[in-house]
Amino acid sequence: MSFNLLPLPYAANALGPLISQETIEYHYGKHHRKYVETLSALLLHEPGLQDASLVEVIRAASASKQRALFNNAAQVWSHNFYWHSICPPGAAPEPEGELARLIGSAFGSVAGLASALCNEAEAHFSNGWVWLLLEEENLVIRSFHDADTPLVHAGVIPLLNIDVWEHAYYIDYRNDRADYATAVTEGVLNWSFAAMNLDGKGADRADQRPEQQAASDVK
Numbered sequence: 418m419s420f421n422l423l424p425l426p427y428a429a430n431a432l433g434p435l436i437s438q439e440t441i442e443y444h445y446g447k448h449h450r451k452y453v454e455t456l457s458a459l460l461l462h463e464p465g466l467q468d469a470s471l472v473e474v475i476r477a478a479s480a481s482k483q484r485a486l487f488n489n490a491a492q493v494w495s496h497n498f499y500w501h502s503i504c505p506p507g508a509a510p511e512p513e514g515e516l517a518r519l520i521g522s523a524f525g526s527v528a529g530l531a532s533a534l535c536n537e538a539e540a541h542f543s544n545g546w547v548w549l550l551l552e553e554e555n556l557v558i559r560s561f562h563d564a565d566t567p568l569v570h571a572g573v574i575p576l577l578n579i580d581v582w583e584h585a586y587y588i589d590y591r592n593d594r595a596d597y598a599t600a601v602t603e604g605v606l607n608w609s610f611a612a613m614n615l616d617g618k619g620a621d622r623a624d625q626r627p628e629q630q631a632a633s634d635v636k
């Protein structure tokens with residue numbers, strides 16, 4: 418069985434100038450693609466997982482402590498989630514309704530949430546992911562190291578993520594993760610996606626079945 422690289426939800430140049438087409442061509446076209454290819458190669462040796470969805474592979478690999486399989490599968494899923502967590506500048510309306518209420522309760526304002534996300538991104542040591550999660554009906558920010566994902570942590574519902582692996586920003590921002598985090602949080606976060614994920618189905622929205630529709634080449 419194999420997984421394919423899912424299509425981006427926008428053109429590769431749609432996030433500019435905050436995230437350049439060149440970054441997308443490397444991040445999506447090379448890094449994300451490599452995780453997909455490595456995952457597919459590893460699954461050739463996993464007869465028990467031939468019909469498993471991506472999320473099922475991640476949870477099985479976590480339970481059996483198959484580190485390489487977990488790392489590559491989790492990275493594929495987290496990247497699927499990330500491409501929906503960001504969107505072209507100006508494309509997402511400001512939070513409203515239940516999401517706005519939760520943001521106000523936990524962070525005071527959207528600016529307060531953005532600042533907290535930036536602080537977490539900047540403070541996170543080494544590679545990983547910053548997540549906005551729903552936990553016991555409250556918004557919380559957590560960061561996870563390397564390929565770790567909220568999928569294997571009980572009691573949290575994923576709403577948005579920010580990739581803080583260096584490959585997410587080295588072309589546009591060199592070593593300056595803080596500048597990258599500021600650009601993402603102030604310019605391209607997809608609040609509509611976060612609001613949608615309050616239904617608890619965010620994990621499914623980044624899931625994929627084996628041999629699902631192939632991505633077209635990066636535009």
Ligand SMILES: [Fe+2]
Pocket residue numbers: 444448496580582584585
């Ligand atoms: Fe990445």
